[in-house]
Amino acid sequence: MxxxxxxxxxxxxxxxxxxxxxxxxxxxxxxxxxxxxxxxxxxxxxxxxxxxxxxxxxxxxxxxxxxxxxxxxxxxxxxxxxxxxxxxxxxxxxxxxxxxxxxxxxxxxxxxxxxxxxxxHETTSEVSELEATTYDPDPLAREESPLVGFEAVEDALERDAVFVDTREEHEFEDARLPSAVRFDWREVVDDETRRLKPEGELEALLAEYGITPDREIVLYCNTARRISHTYVVLRALGYEDVAFYEGSLTEWLANDGEVESGEVE
CATH class of the missing domain: 3.40.250.10 (Rhodanese-like domain)
Structure with a gap:
């Protein structure tokens, strides 16, 4: 990693x-x-x-x-x-x-x-003394940011992108983007150690869902919390073409975007 x-x-x-x-x-x-x-x-x-x-x-x-x-x-x-x-x-x-x-x-x-x-490792209950700084942000330009909006997602649906839905099964079955695959973000975590699974195991797991480094990946959930974890994991594995749909399904539905529903055969 x-x-x-x-x-x-x-x-x-x-x-x-x-x-x-x-x-x-x-x-x-x-x-x-x-x-x-x-x-x-x-x-x-x-x-x-x-x-x-x-x-x-x-x-x-x-x-x-x-x-x-x-x-x-x-x-x-x-x-x-x-x-x-x-x-x-x-x-x-x-x-x-x-x-x-x-x-x-x-x-x-x-x-x-x-x-x-x-x-x-050691833990503490002592609160560190903070010395305030002057933080000047430098937000990413739209063309540099991995965050994409509704129109960019519409365009990606016309390409061979892999849409990855990290929500619960019942959410996925209720409504999802067309052709999306469901990938539970927790699958990358080892329940016993609470840490990420080994790199080779992660790559094999992701490949089972068609989430491979050679594909364009678009991540979404409901409010962009769960995809944050998947995004970080993919970056740590060296994936480069990963888009982060910040508005996620909440925005998609608000704009009457096309959806699928029901169980996946």
Whole structure:
């Protein structure tokens, strides 16, 4: 796995003293305070970087709001960020995607979650003292961003793209994009270790669904949370042609996009 995208607990433990490393805990504040956290981690709860009112970019908070959040958390644009949660990384992956979209060059996902870290490494309840920064965001241009909108998805339906739906089976059967394949985002996680499965196993698993590096991939779910995890995993595996439908099925249905329903034979 590409360490510039996903890092192991051992990697994080070895770099905790790096003054340019910032560890971000996206769990609820009561978990951060009451259960403990990775030493030096700052609390940036999931809801703080999600904005349902942002009609332009779906649930993204907006560049200025996200920059204010990072500034308050003592994070600078040239810091290395490692994000984690306690839900196999799905909420932390959303933070990674958000930071990338707003131009942060070095942001990574912890392979596993807090429970995986807690098995072999030290935790603390001490809250780190934060020194605010002035964070100037540099959002990706539309042509650089992996995020795509309704019209781009319509165009991709006319090509040989693989549409990957990461939702639950009942959601998939209720309504899905035409020709989509259902891939449960949790399939990439080893239930026992709580970490990602080995690289070779992941590649074989994805290939079973036709999700291969030589294909154009379009990811969607309902509100773009679950696809964040799949997107990060694909990037870590070296996939290059991966589009992220930020509006997902919520936007698609609102625009009367064509859908299929029912069980897949």
């Amino acid at each position: 590409d360490e510039s995208v996903v890092v192991t607990p051992d990697w994080l433990a070895a770099h905790l003293e790096d003054p340019k490393l910032r560890v971000v805990d996206v769990r609820d504040p009561w978990e951060y305070d009451g259960i403990g956290h990775v030493p030096g981690a700052v609390s940036i709860p999931f809801d703080s970087y999600r904005d349902e009112s942002d009609v332009d970019r779906g649930t993204l908070p907006g560049a200025a709001a996200f920059a204010d959040l990072l500034s308050e958390s003592g994070i600078a644009p040239d810091d290395t960020i490692v994000a984690y949660d306690d839900t196999h990384g799905v909420f932390a992956a959303r933070f990674v995607l958000t930071a990338l979209e707003y131009g942060h060059d070095d942001v990574r996902l912890l392979d596993g979650d807090y429970s995986a870290w807690n098995r072999d």
